[in-house]
Amino acid sequence: MQHCLAEGNREWAQHVPVLLLIVAKTFYDHKGSPNGFAPYETGMAMGNLLVQAAKMGLYVHQMGGYSKELAAKRLVISAGFEPVAMAAVGYYVNAEVLPLALRKCEQQQRTRLPIRPNMKSQ
Numbered sequence: 001m002q003h004c005l006a007e008g009n010r011e012w013a014q015h016v017p018v019l020l021l022i023v024a025k026t027f028y029d030h031k032g033s034p035n036g037f038a039p040y041e042t043g044m045a046m047g048n049l050l051v052q053a054a055k056m057g058l059y060v061h062q063m064g065g066y067s068k069e070l071a072a073k074r075l076v077i078s079a080g081f082e083p084v085a086m087a088a089v090g091y092y093v094n095a096e097v098l099p100l101a102l103r104k105c106e107q108q109q110r111t112r113l114p115i116r117p118n119m120k121s122q
């Protein structure tokens with residue numbers, strides 16, 4: 001699965017014990033129609049996975065940098081499902097084992113966008 005990752009991701013993700021391909025169920029078998037809730041359902045499922053992983057002491061790093069085409073070739077993806085993203089799952093290791101550029105990245109101060117409500121009450 002590693003070869004499906006973009007080069008920058010492969011550099012560090014080659015060491016993780018588990019790589020996931022997240023797929024969305026984009027088509028309802030029973031109705032024979034597209035599933036308009038696929039993005040919502042897939043995000044919810046991933047959100048729950050993140051919470052459960054944290055509870056179990058696992059770290060999850062989500063990645064959009066991968067090749068859908070390679071993933072679809074490499075794995076048997078059932079009809080009605082589509083690849084969305086990949087994720088690496090593992091335990092936290094000391095950043096000192098990482099190559100310099102990755103170590104800097106891991107050790108720098110994390111920043112977050114401020115919470116800015118974009119809806120005004122009337």
Ligand SMILES: Cc1cc2nc3c(=O)[nH]c(=O)nc-3n(C[C@H](O)[C@H](O)[C@H](O)COP(=O)(O)O)c2cc1C
Binds near residue numbers: 009061062064065110
């Ligand atoms: C949909 C999505 C795609 C992402 N793609 C990548 C990616 O290809 N490579 C990467 O290193 N981080 C990617 N990220 C960011 C990481 O998953 C993570 O959110 C970010 O590194 C912040 O980590 P932190 O919470 O530990 O600071 C992506 C995040 C999301 C939600």
